Amino acid sequence: QQQVKQSPQSLIVQKGGISIINCAYENTAFDYFPWYQQFPGKGPALLIAIRPDVSEKKEGRFTISFNKSAKQFSLHIMDSQPGDSATYFCAASPSGTYKYIFGTGTRLKVLA
Amino acid sequence: NAGVTQTPKFQVLKTGQSMTLQCAQDMNHNSMYWYRQDPGMGLRLIYYSASEGTTDKGEVPNGYNVSRLNKREFSLRLESAAPSQTSVYFCASSNEFRGITGELFFGEGSRLTVL
Numbered sequence: 072q073q074q075v076k077q078s079p080q081s082l083i084v085q086k087g088g089i090s091i092i093n094c095a096y097e098n099t100a101f102d103y104f105p106w107y108q109q110f111p112g113k114g115p116a117l118l119i120a121i122r123p124d125v126s127e128k129k130e131g132r133f134t135i136s137f138n139k140s141a142k143q144f145s146l147h148i149m150d151s152q153p154g155d156s157a158t159y160f161c162a163a164s165p166s167g168t169y170k171y172i173f174g175t176g177t178r179l180k181v182l183a
Numbered sequence: 184n185a186g187v188t189q190t191p192k193f194q195v196l197k198t199g200q201s202m203t204l205q206c207a208q209d210m211n212h213n214s215m216y217w218y219r220q221d222p223g224m225g226l227r228l229i230y231y232s233a234s235e236g237t238t239d240k241g242e243v244p245n246g247y248n249v250s251r252l253n254k255r256e257f258s259l260r261l262e263s264a265a266p267s268q269t270s271v272y273f274c275a276s277s278n279e280f281r282g283i284t285g286e287l288f289f290g291e292g293s294r295l296t297v298l
Contacts, residue, residue, distance in 0.1 A: 105286070105287075107287075112291070112292075113291055113292075114187070114273050114275075114291050114292055115226070115273070115287075116289065120286075160225060162226075170228060170231070170241065170242075171287065173218075173226040173227070174225055175223055175224060175225040176225050
């Protein structure tokens with residue numbers, strides 16, 4: 072059973088635009104929400120992460136927005152660049168376990 | 184610093200053959216994981232090892248076995264490969280602080296095709 076639902080499946084954005092990827096979760100025990108970025112032929116790498124005690128975290132052009140009551144979180148990429156073209160995975164981890172649950176991924180393409 | 188190293192990078196098997204995917208990390212991490220990645224399915228946990236000498240099942244363990252050989256190495260074995268095991272396999276490692284799992288560091292993947 073998929074516990075983290077990610078949308079959209081694919082996304083095309085013009086250079087300089089804003090890319091938005093959304094995730095929703097069901098398990099209220101989740102308390103760590105990372106986003107991973109994966110380039111073709113490579114393994115995923117941590118991009119940014121948030122814990123539920125804050126509603127937003129920003130690192131450079133990347134921002135996570137977190138809505139605990141709606142059980143949703145999203146990744147915003149400001150001023151999107153062609154180099155941001157990759158697959159993005161959201162994930163969630165319950166407290167005290169080692170079991171990350173990943174979303175199904177979003178393939179982002181930023182047009183030059 | 185190599186991070187997480189997986190071998191082989193590519194492998195083609197026939198149905199019923201066996202093989203072992205090898206993984207080693209040089210970051211002194213306690214925990215290691217095996218994931219499979221399939222189109223439209225994201226990353227699914229096969230097995231993980233919280234520390235040397237321990238292993239546990241993830242979401243999709245059927246058809247696989249693992250061995251945590253030492254702190255550095257964690258292998259994944261397919262005893263009798265099936266076409267449904269055609270996938271890209273990723274090994275990862277992480278460390279914990281006060282019981283909270285940290286960042287996952289992934290290898291570059293092993294692409295397996297079962298004919």
